Amino acid sequence: xxxxxxxxxxxxNGTSNYLADEFIRGAEENGHKIFRFDSAHSNVNNCIAxxxxxxxxxxxxxKDDFVELREHLLEADVIAFVTPIYYFEMTSTIKKVIDRFYxxxxxxxxxxxxxxxxxxxxxxVSEVKDILNNNYNAILxxxxxxxxxxxxxxxIESVEHLKQTDYPKQAxxxxxxx
Numbered sequence: 672x673x674x675x676x677x678x679x680x681x682x683x684n685g686t687s688n689y690l691a692d693e694f695i696r697g698a699e700e701n702g703h704k705i706f707r708f709d710s711a712h713s714n715v716n717n718c719i720a721x722x723x724x725x726x727x728x729x730x731x732x733x734k735d736d737f738v739e740l741r742e743h744l745l746e747a748d749v750i751a752f753v754t755p756i757y758y759f760e761m762t763s764t765i766k767k768v769i770d771r772f773y774x775x776x777x778x779x780x781x782x783x784x785x786x787x788x789x790x791x792x793x794x795x796v797s798e799v800k801d802i803l804n805n806n807y808n809a810i811l812x813x814x815x816x817x818x819x820x821x822x823x824x825x826x827i828e829s830v831e832h833l834k835q836t837d838y839p840k841q842a843x844x845x846x847x848x849x
Contacts, residue, residue, distance in 0.1 A: 672703045672849060675740070675747040679754035679765030681711040686791040686833045690824065690842040691753040694789060697846030706743040708736075710764040715740075717767055724774035731774040740768065741775060749785045749819070749849055752807065756792040759802045769810065780815045787820040787849075789842055791833070795826035820845045 824838040
């Protein structure tokens with residue numbers, strides 16, 4: 672199985688990237704091929720709604736790092752979204768990548784992929800993750816993608832704190848179980 676992991680954290684050694692590593696470790700142990708795209712450390716332009724792509728029948732006008740990601744998205748069986756929660760939502764860098772899905776909307780909708788969501792939030796208020804999960808589910812519904820798992824790490828202050836919880840194991844098991 673081919674899995675494309677899209678991360679959204681600007682912190683290379685932060686909590687969500689730690690969970691991404693655990694998810695990837697589990698998936699690789701199960702023989703899956705992984706492509707990781709770190710959106711916060713990539714050059715992806717904003718979708719400008721020019722419609723030159725006509726939702727997939729033509730290439731996007733931007734020639735940036737999304738060109739490489741596009742090919743992996745089209746080949747993927749599973750798309751994993753891994754993000755810290757910033758102000759009730761995924762980071763702007765991962766959202767920018769998802770906005771560019773517009774250029775392949777039709778193709779993704781026909782593929783009937785699967786997806787997972789892994790998130791980390793500092794707040795211990797559970798409603799914070801509910802907003803993210805609702806948005807994630809709306810995106811999947813639009814793209815005809817099946818959700819196959821969510822790990823929401825709540826109330827996490829640091830990687831050291833995260834390691835003392837069950838969340839890394841949950842992320843590992845989610846990857847291993849695919």
